[in-house]
Amino acid sequence: MKLKTVFAGFLSLVMAAVLLTGCANQMEPAKKAIADIEAAVEAAGPDAAQYIPDQLQAVTSQITELKMKFDQKDYKAVNAAAPALLTQAQGLAAAADTAKQAADAAALEAFNAEWGTLSTDLPAQLAAVTGRVEILSKSKKLPAGLDAATFDAAKSGAGEAATLWEQATAAQAAGNMEQAVTTARQVKEKLNAAMAGLGMSAG
Amino acid sequence: MPEKFPPAKETSPDAAPADSAYTQWYEVKKGDTLWKIAKEAYGDGSLYPQIFKANQDTLSDPDKIQVGQKLRIP
Numbered sequence: 001m002k003l004k005t006v007f008a009g010f011l012s013l014v015m016a017a018v019l020l021t022g023c024a025n026q027m028e029p030a031k032k033a034i035a036d037i038e039a040a041v042e043a044a045g046p047d048a049a050q051y052i053p054d055q056l057q058a059v060t061s062q063i064t065e066l067k068m069k070f071d072q073k074d075y076k077a078v079n080a081a082a083p084a085l086l087t088q089a090q091g092l093a094a095a096a097d098t099a100k101q102a103a104d105a106a107a108l109e110a111f112n113a114e115w116g117t118l119s120t121d122l123p124a125q126l127a128a129v130t131g132r133v134e135i136l137s138k139s140k141k142l143p144a145g146l147d148a149a150t151f152d153a154a155k156s157g158a159g160e161a162a163t164l165w166e167q168a169t170a171a172q173a174a175g176n177m178e179q180a181v182t183t184a185r186q187v188k189e190k191l192n193a194a195m196a197g198l199g200m201s202a203g
Numbered sequence: 204m205p206e207k208f209p210p211a212k213e214t215s216p217d218a219a220p221a222d223s224a225y226t227q228w229y230e231v232k233k234g235d236t237l238w239k240i241a242k243e244a245y246g247d248g249s250l251y252p253q254i255f256k257a258n259q260d261t262l263s264d265p266d267k268i269q270v271g272q273k274l275r276i277p
Binding site: 121124125127128129131132135136138139140141142143144146195200201202203 | 221223224225226227228242243244245246247249250253277
């Protein structure tokens with residue numbers, strides 16, 4: 001009876017040792033799997049957060065769940081779920097790149113469309129404003145309702161608009177549509193202000 | 204006689220600019236002259252040739268403008 005008890009105790013120890021060894025054997029792969037997944041997410045870079053936030057969120061949520069299972073020492077569950085999540089995480093970079101390209105193409109299309117309008121509109125507005133400024137510069141007296149300070153502001157605004165318009169067309173010629181449109185918008189603002197100061201209206 | 208105009212010197216058949224949304228227009232009223240219109244628009248009636256030049260497609264004589272006529276004011 002005593003021998004039987006000793007044997008049972010020994011068997012328990014052996015089983016416990018086997019279980020502990022098994023756990024230890026699964027812990028390292030689980031740890032590495034989580035690290036690999038996090039590295040894949042990191043590799044996707046800020047583009048993932050900007051262009052595919054939902055996909056990124058789905059992966060990071062699953063990483064959090066894996067870490068919780070790891071903390072609970074459920075390495076088996078971690079190792080079982082990790083491969084699929086790693087594949088998902090490794091796909092983030094390509095998905096972000098595709099989404100970025102689509103966003104860039106859409107932005108370029110929008111810039112081109114806006115440039116089409118501005119490049120037709122602004123030269124006519126610039127000609128009207130600079131023409132009026134040139135004539136008023138020859139006048140012996142400014143018309144009623146236009147004081148010297150307002151005229152001077154309109155005159156310098158028209159000059160700045162002309163310079164900016166040259167920069168905008170140069171940017172467009174160089175293929176930098178974002179810069180071209182951004183600068184052209186400034187031209188528009190300056191010309192609108194000059195027109196208002198000069199008492200001119202747009203049809 | 205500032206309201207009686209000499210022939211404008213700056214004349215050419217193609218002087219009228221292309222119209223755009225920014226072309227400024229003025230409708231001639233009774234008693235208007237180009238001098239008067241220029242004085243109102245520019246503060247200086249002697250700049251009337253600018254208006255005459257901009258309306259060469261419809262004006263052949265700066266002294267002959269019609270009530271209701273629409274003139275470009277450059």
